[in-house]
Amino acid sequence: MMTRTEGGKPLYEQLRLALRDDILSGVYPPGAQMPSEIELGERYQVSRITVRRAVQELSEEGLLMRIQGKGTFVISSIQRLDLDSSCSFWQMLEERGRNVQVRLLREGCFDDPEAEKLLRINGGGISGFRRLLMDNGEPGVVEDLAFLPARLEISAEELQRLPFNRIFASGSEGGRIQREFRAVSADSEIAALLQCEEGSAIFLVKQVCFDRSGMPAVLSRSYFSGIRYSFFVEEHKLQLRHME
Numbered sequence: 001m002m003t004r005t006e007g008g009k010p011l012y013e014q015l016r017l018a019l020r021d022d023i024l025s026g027v028y029p030p031g032a033q034m035p036s037e038i039e040l041g042e043r044y045q046v047s048r049i050t051v052r053r054a055v056q057e058l059s060e061e062g063l064l065m066r067i068q069g070k071g072t073f074v075i076s077s078i079q080r081l082d083l084d085s086s087c088s089f090w091q092m093l094e095e096r097g098r099n100v101q102v103r104l105l106r107e108g109c110f111d112d113p114e115a116e117k118l119l120r121i122n123g124g125g126i127s128g129f130r131r132l133l134m135d136n137g138e139p140g141v142v143e144d145l146a147f148l149p150a151r152l153e154i155s156a157e158e159l160q161r162l163p164f165n166r167i168f169a170s171g172s173e174g175g176r177i178q179r180e181f182r183a184v185s186a187d188s189e190i191a192a193l194l195q196c197e198e199g200s201a202i203f204l205v206k207q208v209c210f211d212r213s214g215m216p217a218v219l220s221r222s223y224f225s226g227i228r229y230s231f232f233v234e235e236h237k238l239q240l241r242h243m244e
Helices: 009-023 038-043 048-060 088-097 113-119 154-160 164-172 188-194
Strands: 066-067 071-076 080-083 100-108 127-135 136-149 176-185 201-209 216-224 229-232
Touching: 009 038, 009 048, 038 048, 048 066, 088 100, 088 127, 088 136, 113 136, 113 201, 113 216, 136 188
Parallel strands: 080 229
Antiparallel strands: 066 071, 100 127, 127 136, 136 216, 176 201, 201 216
């Protein structure tokens, strides 16, 4: 039983630390569903308000995730992704022995104002698809791809199963790729797919593939779960000559 005088810490902080220790020690393993607020309150002899605040802070810390209508779950270990790598997200995970599966959500022609503004030339139609990459059975990233069919020599089947860097190689033919990285808020559709709360922070990687003539041919947008992945850039130390 917790007391208000234990170490001078408030009850919610004592509970947060106790639950954190249980999560990190494996009492609640990655992917496990946490007991309900009522069950935790009875187990630790604290109010539901205290439980709710402790769980909220553990969620903000990246250890727990609330899924509306389902409950609260322990988050799997965070995967660090190298922004400098020439490999795709898909390939980086597979190299670590993780199981990556692809779910095609939609394909064909659909409205995409940003892509139309960037890619539409001489009234040409825009095609695309949206797919969800599952990382060890958990939703990892939502990928949107828009392209001009005349500029992308690749079959529809390959578009559905190939990593983006392979698709870009087909579309660029020696052209350049422009990347933009930024944090955004998850809209209702993306939040439902990534199983996070609407408005929560996620990571957007936007890439534009240009052909050899310098014209944009492919636009991709990848929405990464903000609680499952972190990104890093490795900088090598510079050797400076001493001035004499």
